[in-house]
Amino acid sequence: MSDTISRFIFDKTDVRGEHVRLEKSYQDILNIHHYPPGVANLLGEFLAAASLLSATIKFEGALILQVRGDGEVPLIMAEANSERELRAIARDANQAMSLDFKTLIGNGQLAMTIDPKHGKRYQGIVSLDGESLAHCLESYFEQSEQLSTRIWLDADGKCASGLMLQELPSKTPDKDRWQHLTTIADTIKSEELLSLDADALLYRLYHQDAVRLFEAKPLIARCQCNRERVEKALLSIGQSELNDIVLEQGLVETNCEFCNRLYQFSAADIAAMFNENTDIVRH
Structure with a gap:
């Protein structure tokens, strides 16, 4: 080995x-x-x-x-x-x-x-x-x-x-x-x-x-990134700002800086993320 x-x-x-x-x-x-x-x-x-x-x-x-x-x-x-x-x-x-x-x-x-x-x-x-x-x-x-x-x-x-x-x-x-x-x-x-x-x-x-x-x-x-971890990071950005990105670009896209894996989130994905985390304060 x-x-x-x-x-x-x-x-x-x-x-x-x-x-x-x-x-x-x-x-x-x-x-x-x-x-x-x-x-x-x-x-x-x-x-x-x-x-x-x-x-x-x-x-x-x-x-x-x-x-x-x-x-x-x-x-x-x-x-x-x-x-x-x-x-x-x-x-x-x-x-x-x-x-x-x-x-x-x-x-x-x-x-x-x-x-x-x-x-x-x-x-x-x-x-x-x-x-x-x-x-x-x-x-x-x-x-x-x-x-x-x-x-x-x-x-x-x-x-x-x-x-x-x-x-x-x-x-x-x-x-x-x-x-x-x-x-x-x-x-x-x-x-x-x-x-x-x-x-x-x-x-x-x-x-x-x-x-x-x-x-x-x-x-x-092996990178430990996954979609759940990326979602947690996006929650900290806020729903309003993420919705603005979707309106402008069609999707929210982010790459893991370690492995360069691409993660994509649609408007429906963003809505689901915040509906599942009802304790998130919306602005």
Whole structure:
């Protein structure tokens, strides 16, 4: 499988890890929007990062990574859910020419949102002080979660991959062991991260350490948009304004910005929407 995420642990330590490698899902997302090279690479890193982070949380729902900045890319985000479905988008980024993270993102904030199917949303925010997405995420964990976490990300427009090591809470943390494992991981070359599967990469790094790799799980690019969600968004616009659009254009049409799927609503559809939601205040 070319699109997989794999968990691994180091025996007799409190260190766990995740490895992700994306090809088809990454290509499927890029083929919708045709981003410039630097944006395509950064979007791949966001997809890999969202996959890694969502795998560490036991919940039903979605994890969303989003950056709003003043650089060449005003907004970029990736989402991974508990069904291991991925989607991502960079908004107003077709003119971005840089390959540099800071130039693309500029000044802004990195937000990590956990959106469970049941319960309240949680959002953590960290400033974009790092020189890469991986560094910014490491700062997030240091400030917000207080978990020692190291992340390595790479993408080249064809493949996106990532590796994460995380030290779990322990009464007797072994800092020497943590230093040993992360120092070895720092030797990863870009071509190795992009080309090797989890088994080969872990052997390359840790063939002298007791590491246990679990069965890989598949990932897929799939948008979670549906007609019901679009209807909820249209309800917030108001019946009067929607009726004006129908009078002018014949239909209300809207595209999902993630998958570009077209949704159409006739005058009868609009009337039915508001009749079914009688608590909506009409203007």
